[in-house]
Amino acid sequence: MRDKIxxxxxxxxxxxxxxxxxxxxxxxxxxxxxxxxxxDEDEDEDDEDDEEDIQKPGSARDFSNRTRxxxxxxxxxxxxxxxxxxxxxxxxATGFHExxxxxxxxxxxxxxxxxxxxxxxxxxxLNLECGEIPITEEDVHLVLGLPKGTLPVExxxxxxxxxxxxxxxxxQFGKSHVRTSDLVSEIKKGTADDHFKTNFLVLMGNTLIQxxxxxxxxQRLVRFKGDINRCSVYNWxxxxxxxxxxxxxxxxxxxATKYFCGPLVFLILFYVDRVWIKIETEVxxxxxxxxxxxxxxxxxxxxxxxxxNLFGKGRIRSADESTEQTQEVDRNLDEERKRVSKYMTLFFxxxxxxxxxxLRCSHQWEVR
Numbered sequence: 001m002r003d004k005i006x007x008x009x010x011x012x013x014x015x016x017x018x019x020x021x022x023x024x025x026x027x028x029x030x031x032x033x034x035x036x037x038x039x040d041e042d043e044d045e046d047d048e049d050d051e052e053d054i055q056k057p058g059s060a061r062d063f064s065n066r067t068r069x070x071x072x073x074x075x076x077x078x079x080x081x082x083x084x085x086x087x088x089x090x091x092x093a094t095g096f097h098e099x100x101x102x103x104x105x106x107x108x109x110x111x112x113x114x115x116x117x118x119x120x121x122x123x124x125x126l127n128l129e130c131g132e133i134p135i136t137e138e139d140v141h142l143v144l145g146l147p148k149g150t151l152p153v154e155x156x157x158x159x160x161x162x163x164x165x166x167x168x169x170x171x172q173f174g175k176s177h178v179r180t181s182d183l184v185s186e187i188k189k190g191t192a193d194d195h196f197k198t199n200f201l202v203l204m205g206n207t208l209i210q211x212x213x214x215x216x217x218x219q220r221l222v223r224f225k226g227d228i229n230r231c232s233v234y235n236w237x238x239x240x241x242x243x244x245x246x247x248x249x250x251x252x253x254x255x256a257t258k259y260f261c262g263p264l265v266f267l268i269l270f271y272v273d274r275v276w277i278k279i280e281t282e283v284x285x286x287x288x289x290x291x292x293x294x295x296x297x298x299x300x301x302x303x304x305x306x307x308x309n310l311f312g313k314g315r316i317r318s319a320d321e322s323t324e325q326t327q328e329v330d331r332n333l334d335e336e337r338k339r340v341s342k343y344m345t346l347f348f349x350x351x352x353x354x355x356x357x358x359l360r361c362s363h364q365w366e367v368r
Contacts, residue, residue, distance in 0.1 A: 064255075064256050065110055065113055066109040066110045066112070066113045067107075067109045067112040067113045067116060067260045067264060068109075068257075068258070068259045068260065069107065069109070069112075069259060069260055069261075069264055070211050070212070070213060070214075070215055070259055070261065071206055071207055071211040071261070071264075072105075072106075072107075072207075073102070073104050073105060073106075073107070073207050073208075073265055074105040074106070075180050075181070075184050075203075075207075076102065076203060076204065076207040076208075077102065077103055077104070077105050078184060079183075079184055079187050079188070079200075079203060080099070080100060080102060080103075082188055083100075083187075084190035084191075084192070086190070086191070086192040087187070087190065087191075087192045087196060087200075088100065089192070090192045090196075090197065090229075091200065093229070094197075094228065094229055094230065094231040094232065095147040095149075095230070095231040095232025095233075096146075096147070096200075096204065096231060097145075098144070098145025098146075098288050099144075099145065099146075099204065099208075101290075101291050102290060103294070104265065104269075104290060104293065104294075104295060104298070105295055106295045106298070106299070107264060107265065107268060107298070108268065108298050108299060108301065108302035110302055110306055111268060111271075111298075111301070111302040111305060111306075111311070112260070112264050112267070112268055113255070114311045114312070115267050115268060115271055116248060116251060116252075116255070116260060116264075116267070117255070118312065119244075119248055119267065121244070121245040121246075121248040121249050121252075122245075124136075124241065124244075124245065126270075126271065128275065128311075128312030128313075128316075129311075129312040129313050130275060130312055130313055130314055130315065130316055131316050133274055133275075133316060135241065135244075135270060136241075137235065137237035137238050137241060138237075138319070139270055139319065140236075140237035140240050140241060140266060141237050141288075142287065142288060142289060142319060143266055143269050143270050143273065143288060143289040143290060144208060144240075144265075144266055144269070144288055144289075144290060145287075145288035145290070146208075146236040146237050146240065147231055147232040147233075147234060147235070147236050147237075148235055148236070148237045148238075149232055149233040149234045149235050149236075150233065150235065151226065151233050151234045151235065152234065152235055152238065152239075153224070153226065153234045153235060153236060153238070153239040154224075154225045154226065155220055155221070155223040155224060155225060156223040156224075156225055161223075162223050165222050165223050166219065166222055166223070168194075168195075169195075169198055169202075169219065169222045172186060172195050173186070177216050178216060178217045178219065179215070179216060179217060180203070180206065180217060182217070183199050183202060183203045183217060184203070186199050187199050187200060187203065194228075197228050197229070198221075198222060198228065201221050201224065201228065201231075202217060202218075202219065202221050202222060203217075205218065205220070205221040206218050207265070208240070208263055208265055208266065209236075209239065209240050209243050209262075209263055210243040210247060210261055210262055210263070211261050212261060213258070213259040213261055218261075240263050240266060243262050243263055244262050244263050244266070244267065246262070247260060247261050247262025247263075248260075248262060265290075268298070269289055269290050269293060270289075272293065272298065272301050273285070273289045273292075273293075273317070274316060274317055274319070275312070275314040275315070275316060275317070276314050276315045276316075276317050277301065277304060277305065277310055277313075277314035277315075279297065279300045279301050279304055280300055281296075281297055281300065283297055285321075285322065
């Protein structure tokens with residue numbers, strides 16, 4: 001009898017253990033599948049914005065004061081640091097040589113949000129407390145070093161011509177939906193063939209000009225009609241400004257939830273260059289302007305403006321103001337502030353003296 005009970009108990013325990021192992025295996029498989037899906041969804045999203053597109057109620061991060069972007073510049077920097085000599089030579093020859101020094105990997109998104117709110121896409125100006133700053137093609141060239149040629153950047157509109165360009169581009173990846181990581185992998189092969197040229201143009205465009213909100217690569221520059229070996233003769237500055245206006249108009253429909261797909265890199269660098277606010281490290285103006293700023297400097301600038309409520313309250317610098325002139329203006333302003341502080345101290349001392357004298361005289365009159 002005892003043996004039967006023990007045997008029955010052993011079978012029950014074995015059955016329970018098998019069920020637990022089965023359930024544990026299912027849970028692991030489910031978690032692995034979720035992790036892979038999450039990785040795919042977040043692969044091309046900016047480091048700052050790595051949450052999923054669809055959030056559970058109450059779980060979404062607060063984007064009421066910061067931009068959401070898909071075009072993180074970090075992968076563009078990764079590619080630039082691993083170019084072959086042949087690839088570098090082509091980039092120099094076609095007109096994008098200034099971008100070889102690009103090294104900004106992160107964007108200050110709170111500052112970016114304030115800038116987008118202040119940007120008037122109809123007038124193409126920044127409306128700030130310190131004044132109105134127009135944004136021109138020359139500013140784009142000065143900040144990013146993009147070519148400002150005489151010919152417009154045009155894309156194929158004919159369906160057959162579009163297909164003729166898109167088919168070989170997609171064939172190299174074996175799919176029509178291409179991610180930034182796919183472009184990076186192809187470029188890293190080191191060749192400077194036609195595929196590389198198109199891939200570089202598309203990656204540059206997605207990083208600095210315009211992307212799409214679904215995490216995939218915007219393929220519009222695959223349809224570039226011009227001579228890809230002579231990009232310097234085309235006006236990429238005008239093309240970027242048009243993208244800035246269009247993307248701001250779309251983003252403004254719902255800033256709290258929409259991704260900004262336009263040239264946020266340019267807008268941030270333009271602002272920190274033209275509106276002077278002193279930070280811990282002195283930033284010396286260079287040409288192009290982006291070479292003067294590091295990720296650390298941009299974080300410091302955002303931190304100062306946020307903590308001291310200084311957004312849009314600095315001094316507007318002209319585009320041709322030299323670092324020496326900026327330093328001279330700063331010295332003059334410091335001296336002026338010291339003089340004002342000195343006069344204010346004297347004024348309050350005099351006010352205190354007169355008040356004390358008046359009280360003494362009043363007291364004497366009362367005694368008499």
